[in-house]
Amino acid sequence: MDATDAKILKVLQRDGRLTNQELSAEVGLSPSPCLRRVRNLEAAGIITGYTALVDQKLCGFPVTGFVRIRLANHSDETVRGFEARIAEIEHVLDCYLMAGGEDYQMKVIARSLDDYEQLVRKTIQKIPGIASIETSFAYGVVKHARGLPVSAEMRP
Amino acid sequence: MDATDAKILKVLQRDGRLTNQELSAEVGLSPSPCLRRVRNLEAAGIITGYTALVDQKLCGFPVTGFVRIRLANHSDETVRGFEARIAEIEHVLDCYLMAGGEDYQMKVIARSLDDYEQLVRKTIQKIPGIASIETSFAYGVVKHARGLPVSAEMRP
DNA sequence: TCATCTATTGGCAGATTCTGCCAAAATGCA
DNA sequence: TGCATTTTGGCAGAATCTGCCAATAGATGA
Numbered sequence: 430m431d432a433t434d435a436k437i438l439k440v441l442q443r444d445g446r447l448t449n450q451e452l453s454a455e456v457g458l459s460p461s462p463c464l465r466r467v468r469n470l471e472a473a474g475i476i477t478g479y480t481a482l483v484d485q486k487l488c489g490f491p492v493t494g495f496v497r498i499r500l501a502n503h504s505d506e507t508v509r510g511f512e513a514r515i516a517e518i519e520h521v522l523d524c525y526l527m528a529g530g531e532d533y534q535m536k537v538i539a540r541s542l543d544d545y546e547q548l549v550r551k552t553i554q555k556i557p558g559i560a561s562i563e564t565s566f567a568y569g570v571v572k573h574a575r576g577l578p579v580s581a582e583m584r585p
Numbered sequence: 586m587d588a589t590d591a592k593i594l595k596v597l598q599r600d601g602r603l604t605n606q607e608l609s610a611e612v613g614l615s616p617s618p619c620l621r622r623v624r625n626l627e628a629a630g631i632i633t634g635y636t637a638l639v640d641q642k643l644c645g646f647p648v649t650g651f652v653r654i655r656l657a658n659h660s661d662e663t664v665r666g667f668e669a670r671i672a673e674i675e676h677v678l679d680c681y682l683m684a685g686g687e688d689y690q691m692k693v694i695a696r697s698l699d700d701y702e703q704l705v706r707k708t709i710q711k712i713p714g715i716a717s718i719e720t721s722f723a724y725g726v727v728k729h730a731r732g733l734p735v736s737a738e739m740r741p
Numbered sequence: 742t743c744a745t746c747t748a749t750t751g752g753c754a755g756a757t758t759c760t761g762c763c764a765a766a767a768t769g770c771a
Numbered sequence: 772t773g774c775a776t777t778t779t780g781g782c783a784g785a786a787t788c789t790g791c792c793a794a795t796a797g798a799t800g801a
Binding site for chain 3: 458459460462
Binding site for chain 2: 778779780781782
């Protein structure tokens with residue numbers, strides 16, 4: 430992982446469909462070592478995949494909300510069951526296990542406020558073992574970075 | 586926007602570097618109409634770009650936190666200044682304007698807890714107009730979807 | 742300083758893919 | 772049904788990919 434790798438990551442986060450030739454030109458290499466570096470980054474698990482970015486509103490999901498959940502207990506069964514159910518709900522875009530208290534926070538999208546309410550009350554609320562739910566809406570997006578600020582040196 | 590477009594979006598969210606031939610095979614088209622549909626989705630702004638997904642931990646950012654901020658007032662100057670500063674901080678991955686109260690919520694990454702504290706206290710805290718800051722750490726990631734559940738019909 | 746060894750690079754070439762163009766097929770409408 | 776419009780499939784020249792090999796750069800130790 431050197432400065433060239435970092436530059437490759439930066440460029441590929443900006444445009445993940447660049448041609449290997451274009452990429453190699455941007456990072457100052459010839460195509461074949463450039464391709465090898467990309468393959469190495471993929472094999473090392475640093476690049477985990479590529480994806481098309483899709484406009485959330487244009488796809489009919491104008492509503493974004495955050496849901497915070499506290500479980501009634503943290504037995505293995507409750508936790509596993511909860512996390513498995515969350516993983517299945519495709520309107521839940523991500524979910525974090527929060528430190529300090531047995532709390533989850535997840536980002537949820539919906540086609541309307543009604544749908545959002547339905548989703549929370551009829552799907553999420555019904556998962557066993559939930560002690561409490563808090564919900565908050567996003568009014569708008571101020572910033573949405575499309576990648577990490579990767580650099581060559583990485584202190585553990 | 587029909588079922589074929591939806592399938593294209595679904596497949597490209599799963600693997601944004603598929604060859605046009607592979608993509609066309611997966612969606613059941615021949616390459617040339619498939620490419621034209623992709624170009625149309627790009628031109629319509631539905632596909633906003635492509636990106637490489639990078640492993641956050643392997644890149645040296647094991648810490649994820651959420652920061653909630655309340656502004657002291659919502660004059661244009663304060664709001665613009667705040668949002669402009671946030672946009673510059675590359676450790677702030679995203680930031681939402683929350684409904685109900687003048688609140689922002691942002692996701693922040695750091696190389697360590699120390700760095701996180703430094704970032705919050707020395708960079709974010711210093712932005713003018715902040716009334717209060719609340720912070721919470723993520724202990725781990727339960728789910729991280731790589732795309733929206735796009736479908737053909739989209740109710741407004 | 743120099744010799745040696747290792748890792749990385751650049752160029753080459755056959756195979757694959759891209760992509761603009763045109764005719765054919767499918768679809769929608771009256 | 773018949774017409775107009777949209778979408779599709781195939782073709783072909785141009786561009787790109789990618790495995791292989793020799794050459795280069797950088798590090799190591801005497």
